[in-house]
Amino acid sequence: MAAGRQFLTLDDLSLSGRAVFCRIDLNCPLDGKKQPQLSPRISAHARTVLDLASMGAKTVLLAHQGRKGDEDFTSLAPHAKLLEGEAAKLARAEGKKAPHIRFVDDVCGENAKTAIRSLKNGEVVLLQNVRYLDDETKFEKNGGKSELVKNLSPFCDVFVLDAFSCAHRAHASVVGFSKVPCLAGRVMEQELEALGKFSRPKRPVVFVLGGAKPDDSLPILKAWLEAKKLDYALCGGLLGSLMLLASGRELGQTKEFLAKKEALAKLDEAKELLLKHSGKIVLPIDVVVDADGAPSMLDAGRLPSPYLIMDIGPATSRHFSSLIRSAGSIVMNGPMGVYEKDEFANGTRSVLEAIASSGGFSLLGGGHTLSALDKFRIERSNLGYVSLSGKALIEYLSGEKLPGVEMLQKWGKKGAAKSGAKKAGKRGAGGP
Numbered sequence: 001m002a003a004g005r006q007f008l009t010l011d012d013l014s015l016s017g018r019a020v021f022c023r024i025d026l027n028c029p030l031d032g033k034k035q036p037q038l039s040p041r042i043s044a045h046a047r048t049v050l051d052l053a054s055m056g057a058k059t060v061l062l063a064h065q066g067r068k069g070d071e072d073f074t075s076l077a078p079h080a081k082l083l084e085g086e087a088a089k090l091a092r093a094e095g096k097k098a099p100h101i102r103f104v105d106d107v108c109g110e111n112a113k114t115a116i117r118s119l120k121n122g123e124v125v126l127l128q129n130v131r132y133l134d135d136e137t138k139f140e141k142n143g144g145k146s147e148l149v150k151n152l153s154p155f156c157d158v159f160v161l162d163a164f165s166c167a168h169r170a171h172a173s174v175v176g177f178s179k180v181p182c183l184a185g186r187v188m189e190q191e192l193e194a195l196g197k198f199s200r201p202k203r204p205v206v207f208v209l210g211g212a213k214p215d216d217s218l219p220i221l222k223a224w225l226e227a228k229k230l231d232y233a234l235c236g237g238l239l240g241s242l243m244l245l246a247s248g249r250e251l252g253q254t255k256e257f258l259a260k261k262e263a264l265a266k267l268d269e270a271k272e273l274l275l276k277h278s279g280k281i282v283l284p285i286d287v288v289v290d291a292d293g294a295p296s297m298l299d300a301g302r303l304p305s306p307y308l309i310m311d312i313g314p315a316t317s318r319h320f321s322s323l324i325r326s327a328g329s330i331v332m333n334g335p336m337g338v339y340e341k342d343e344f345a346n347g348t349r350s351v352l353e354a355i356a357s358s359g360g361f362s363l364l365g366g367g368h369t370l371s372a373l374d375k376f377r378i379e380r381s382n383l384g385y386v387s388l389s390g391k392a393l394i395e396y397l398s399g400e401k402l403p404g405v406e407m408l409q410k411w412g413k414k415g416a417a418k419s420g421a422k423k424a425g426k427r428g429a430g431g432p
Helices: 040-054 077-094 110-117 147-155 186-196 214-226 237-246 253-260 264-277 314-325 346-357 367-375 391-397 403-428
Strands: 019-023 058-062 101-104 124-127 158-161 182-184 205-209 232-235 286-291 294-299 308-312 329-332 361-364
Touching: 019 040, 040 058, 040 077, 040 124, 040 186, 058 147, 077 101, 077 124, 101 110, 110 124, 110 147, 158 403, 182 186, 182 403, 186 391, 186 403, 205 214, 205 314, 214 232, 214 237, 214 264, 214 391, 232 237, 232 314, 237 253, 237 264, 237 308, 253 264, 253 308, 286 314, 308 314, 308 346, 314 346, 329 346, 346 367, 361 367
Parallel strands: 019 058, 019 158, 058 124, 101 124, 158 182, 205 232, 205 329, 329 361
Antiparallel strands: 286 294, 286 308
8 A cells, every 4th residue: 555545446455356346437428319428437437447357356347327217317238338448448558458348237136146156357247227226325324234235245355436426425336345345446546646635735726616506616615715725716607606796796687597596595605705705706807798699798897787697708717817827726616607609618718728728736527627628629638637526526625524435545544554564563573
């Protein structure tokens, strides 16, 4: 176990010949025919799958797609092919044997058990959508009881959690196999190492907070401001509009839109944060509104407007970009406006380009942020780390405990203690 690390990884145990259960996140967009579309998550998890196969593990993949009752709830059969294709690309590039990923249309019944028993070293199976089980999401509520764990735990030698995006949920497939050694997969390892850099971030620390959910940004904002670890919070998207309203600006139609999004319930909280930390919360000084289908620039001092705010304005973009370029650490969790429409994309594009050109370490997360990176063709190699998580990232940065991460840290402590005991034993045998 590497010094200073709080969790075990695939490199800390010999996995050859062992049944390794690996929780990944294959949840991705579906097309009109309910077929999954290749996503960054699937591509990233392929790294873990290939490494496990190359190490000779007998790999059992657990994953989900949607929830019962939702339109995107479906079988994982096509996901297996996408994942296998991505693993094959990596294997070809590295001169390794590409693993075949066999899909098993069963979660934890006899077919699943038979498939697990028949696994040979280096082979991989993907079991059916774990959310086909009614008790998958009720593991904590049911006192740690679940059909998945009851039926499959006798077959599990090692558990790998690779889905940071699911780590904030105490579901059976996330924390149910905690009695065997628990390791971080490659995706989880990268996420935790990136987040670890924000335990003592290089100053100035700049957060770029946007998107359509102010509820996601306010807890992060409050936690970091109260800890005195945040230098500037650049507010765009609906959070920027909410903060403008909290500062005393009238917004017109945008206020009505905030009411529809139930964001006005957070107005008092926004006012309190502005009152206590006005020097650190940076609001838009101009905005772009949708004037009957055409973009129109408007100084914030000229609000309210009968038109809906759709983006931050050019003066705000320049101010935000200047603060970003001088930052030591940057977090971005949402776009500055309705970037999907080209006429309202300039704000989001400008801050992303500023982050890419900044010398500070950057952490970006959230589905819309990832989509914006693709839209504007921002090279990810110019960024510190692009998280594949949304809600889990928000909760982690807000200071909340994530059950999956706590499980890994528990096993990390055991690993550290065991390593320390071995070193002490060697010294006792006559070494220095």
